[in-house]
Amino acid sequence: MLRDLFYSTRTCRTFDESRIITRDELCDMVDCARLTPSSANIQPLTYRLVYKKDECEKLQPLTKWAGALPELDLPPSRHRPTAFIVICQDTERFGDASKFKVDVGICALAIYMRAAEMGLAGCMIGSFNKESTAEVLSLPENTVPLLIIALGKADEARKIVPLKDGQTKYYRENGVHLVPKRELDDIII
Numbered sequence: 001m002l003r004d005l006f007y008s009t010r011t012c013r014t015f016d017e018s019r020i021i022t023r024d025e026l027c028d029m030v031d032c033a034r035l036t037p038s039s040a041n042i043q044p045l046t047y048r049l050v051y052k053k054d055e056c057e058k059l060q061p062l063t064k065w066a067g068a069l070p071e072l073d074l075p076p077s078r079h080r081p082t083a084f085i086v087i088c089q090d091t092e093r094f095g096d097a098s099k100f101k102v103d104v105g106i107c108a109l110a111i112y113m114r115a116a117e118m119g120l121a122g123c124m125i126g127s128f129n130k131e132s133t134a135e136v137l138s139l140p141e142n143t144v145p146l147l148i149i150a151l152g153k154a155d156e157a158r159k160i161v162p163l164k165d166g167q168t169k170y171y172r173e174n175g176v177h178l179v180p181k182r183e184l185d186d187i188i189i
């Protein structure tokens, strides 16, 4: 059920590297993004698939993880994502990248939830070095990376918890990653 999938699909930052992700699997995820609503149906986004070990190793250090837990070095070495999808936009053809932020969110969620349905987990990464990413992935001219989705098989426990003292900051207890979510009554106005 989609509802159960939303409950269980938490951001993951520790992966089982023995689970390789294939190009076909990534194409399947992007195919779901392709079918989603798009502002004026312009469909300005393109996707760079990263699944070869050497490319994953080049991209990983350009991404920043779990800013709220600076004491942890996530993802731990030998527990890194085994693939990434980099959502991009050709700014020459479609103009300012800030115009399509909603499209990026919709497509990112489609990829992320399809990955979950396939038994995989991920982390959306908005904090990354855009210039270096474009360079190491040899993105075409005028193509800017907007959001990265790191993917792999989950190797850590994550759970939703109620807010404590109104705080939404995620934290860890006994090795479990806890994610406070606001209650339904608090968000319906």
Ligand SMILES: Cc1cc2nc3c(=O)[nH]c(=O)nc-3n(C[C@H](O)[C@H](O)[C@H](O)COP(=O)(O)O)c2cc1C
Pocket: 009, 010, 011, 012, 064, 065, 066, 067, 123, 124, 125, 126, 127, 128, 158, 170, 179
């Ligand atoms: C647009 C966006 C950008 C994000 N960027 C990062 C990031 O750069 N690094 C990171 O570790 N997590 C990132 N996250 C993951 C959030 O921290 C995570 O969604 C949040 O803590 C809630 O946890 P949940 O996804 O398990 O519900 C991002 C999430 C979104 C939606």
